[in-house]
Amino acid sequence: SQQGEEDPQALSIQEGENATMNCSYKTSINNLQWYRQNSGRGLVHLILIRSNEREKHSGRLRVTLDTSKKSSSLLITASRAADTASYFCATDEITQGGSEKLVFGKGTKLTVNP
């Protein structure tokens, strides 16, 4: 079953504006990741935040995590047309055998208009 749910499903902004996407999940996690998928391509890892972290930055990306609310947000500042893509959150799940799986949300489709 899918753990993460992104909100909104779609977001359209102008170049230079900030874009915020949210992710909610259901069970306890060790970490949460965000991935980007350009149209017709595979997913690319953007950033990982661990359950004991509240905020993390990477370039124009800022991720927050609120474990009490089981939610995370991804902020892209000063967006560019090249940021147009779908963005997915993924939470970890430990299997009975002890290996780690990722459970992906349905994604937010971001369009940045030039």
Place this chain on the structure above:
Amino acid sequence: NAGVTQTPKFQVLKTGQSMTLQCAQDMNHNSMYWYRQDPGMGLRLIYYSASEGTTDKGEVPNGYNVSRLNKREFSLRLESAAPSQTSVYFCASTGTGWVEQYFGPGTRLTVT
């Protein structure tokens, strides 16, 4: 390094035909995964292999089989394709102690 490669890129099958999707990684990763992506559904895990010689079912394994041929290669087989298996299939891998997954470019499969 090529990363994660998948073949073929596109495939059209008739209902009942069989085929094998190939995946290989050159990053010496232990774990490999097969996902399917359908519109509005995100990625769903079909099968995974935590290490060479082991495979386990994911969320949607019915209608599929897998083989972890060696550390590099992880194949996905459809024995009798059905229209419900029309999807984009992604292979991914990750190393021991890592959590970030590296994805292949995908195989777009249509079953008529």
